[in-house]
Amino acid sequence: MADENEMMQFLTFKLDDEVFALHIEKIREVLEFTSVTKMPRTPEYMRGVINLRGSVVPVIDLKQKFGMSHTKKTVDTCVVITEVEMEGDKVILGAMVDSVKEVMELERSAIEPPPKIGTQLSNEYIEGMGKQGEEFIIILDIDKVFSTIDMSVVAEMKGQVPPEE
Incomplete structure (x- = not known):
């Protein structure tokens, strides 16, 4: 059983005026946005690929x-x-996010279940709601967010190697 007082770390970021968070153990690194190589025949939300130290990474x-x-x-x-x-x-x-804010810690007990109504985001993508001061933070389940992406599209994109910056 999980310890209610266990401290969990999250990377917080903004999309428009809303603050979101991801579990820190899911994050490899944060990069300044430079440019992406657009791929044909991909969904609109697939911005393209970047070359990250020789590896093709879909964005x-x-x-x-x-x-x-x-x-x-x-x-x-x-x-x-x-x-x-x-x-x-x-x-x-x-x-791709508007801006990265900070790494924050929350006790497991400070994370509430996602709201049943009132969010434009599908509840399946939301792991919970954290609170920092007066601000609510939407904690995303990034595996579920990306689970709806067609793996064949990702595989095809990874087969395309953009030039190094």
């Missing part, structure tokens, strides 16, 4: 995946490199 625009407007490139735009479980395999994917 998903989280805002578009969630039905929001596409992410505009600013000085704060980042790609969060995540390791997700897809069809039994560990896959490296990039999640």
Whole structure:
């Protein structure tokens, strides 16, 4: 049984004005957004691929995946490199976000279940709601967010090697 006082770490980031979080153990690194190589015949939310030290990493625009407007490139735009479980395999994917805020700690007991109503986001993507001060933070289950992505599209994208920056 999980300890209610166990401290959990999350990386927080913004999509528009909402604050989201991912479990820190799912994060490989955070990159400044440079450019992505667009791939033909992919869903709109698949922004393309980047070359990360010789590995091809598909980049998903989280805002578009969630039905929001596409992410505009600013000085704060980042790609969060995540390791997700897809069809039994560990896959490296990039999640494009408006800005990364901080690493925060929350006690397991401070995480509430997702709301039944009132969120535009599918509840299957939300692991829970954290609270920091007066601000609620949507904790995402990144495996479930990316589980709806067709693995054949990811495999095809990984077969395309963009030039190194």
